[in-house]
Amino acid sequence: MAEDALWARDVQKRYERRGTQPVDALRGVSLSIRPGERVGLLGRNGAGKTTFLRIASTLLWPTSGEVRVFGHDIVNHPEEGRPLIAVVPQDGKPFMHLTPYEQVYTYLRTRGFDRATSKQRTTEVLGQMGLTEVADRLNLALSGGLRQRVMVATVIATEAPLLFLDEPTIGMDPFARREVWECLRRLSKKGSTLLLTTHYLDEAEQLSDRLYIIDRGRVLVEGSPEGLKAQIGGTIRVSLKGGMRLKETLATFGTVATDGLDVHVILGPDRVEEVLQLALREKLSATVGPVSLEEAFLRVVGRSIDDES
């Protein structure tokens, strides 16, 4: 049986700084990812996603627990796993005084690729990421979104067996995000394994074969996007803006999730009309749509992904 691309057991991380209370960022995260899988790590800010990613990519010591990359124990022997991974760091920027072409090309050379392969892959990936036109401008002169694309292109070009992407499309416009998604799907078809964190639930749904939802340093649930949506007891979502005061009444129609003052009701198609009538009577604006991953997230975590509290 093939080794898992990433296998983690009971990973804990406690940040201890002098003069402050210790913070338990991870309280026993276990997960496994098979080779070629695309897995999303979802959670609110501070849930522990980036901490886990940094531990798995050998940038941070765990307080305890085991992490293996293709069977290599990267907690005790990080040098064995490092050649197999590549990372898009959160808030990372390319070298300002390189062009996108130079950034990707020299990065590939640093990873040991020969000149011809580096040139070919650089040209290819810049084209796929829509960066050909700006390939010879200094990164200094590019917008934040374009710089982020350069970072993603740099890492994608490696075709490393295991890629960690921490908020890879942050700051990108919707078109750019879709180009990145397409590149990541293509990469996955070639055999690379992807673990990504994202705040965009549509992105997680589009890109992930499986999802782990984590909160307060623990894995709350794991499953496919469809599986997670199926768990919440309905196929249609009616969202009522400012519907908090009707929460109890709405709960009689289906499953209720709150998002600030707004209420989402998950229910079957037969009761949608009744909820809309209620919204009309109460003069509340309502929208109807299919159940999305957002509802599943709200249901599991109890709060919106953007909720900072």
Place this chain on the structure above:
Amino acid sequence: MAFSFVDRYTWGYTVTQLRVQLHDFNVVIAPILIQGVLLIFVYILNPALITYALIGALVYSMFQMGQRVQNEAAYIRVDSKLPELYLPGPLTPEGYFVGMSLGILGSNVGTFAVLAGILEWTHPLSALAWLVLAAVLFAVFLFTVSLGYFVSTLFEDDRAIQPYATIITNLFGVLPPVFYPLSLLPTYWGPLALVLPTSAAAALVEAAEGGLVSISSGGIALAAISLTLEALALFLFTLAWARRSARER
């Protein structure tokens, strides 16, 4: 081998850094201008000191490589998070440090060529003195880039680091007898000057070029041993530190 710091990945990163540095024209021209200004300053004060000042300018230029490494390493770590891109990969943490240092040195070859050219034009050195100059510059390079990289890892704010770079450079490069001969220093400070890497380096070159400075054989031995030990010890320590600091605790 405990440290694999010069392999093809290191060279790849050296070229990356070289390209980064060479894209900024100021980076290439500023060190030459700085040394030019200092040389003019010394020449106005006392034209007889110009040979010492030229040797000092070569040593000081090399010492400034540490300042450049310190600022670059801090900037790309704190602001751009680039170690998080480069270290999870085949490039070792030691290779990252050495590659950065070599790339920055490579971008300053012009400064050394210009200064060496002026020195040869104004006061042709003996073969022995050139050989000693090359050796001490190498030792100063090891010392200064190690110090710079180590200091860069101690701060979380890259702006807070820059004053330290300036202080270190002036403390080692301007205060001791680097731009002026050892004989101008009060006698009781002599031994201290011979154990500081920059003034030891300058004194060794001046001693090798007979007649520039008069140092006892004991003084030469003290300078040579100090410089060698300090450079090697700090370099080895920083290689180990690079590995240790590659993963946060």
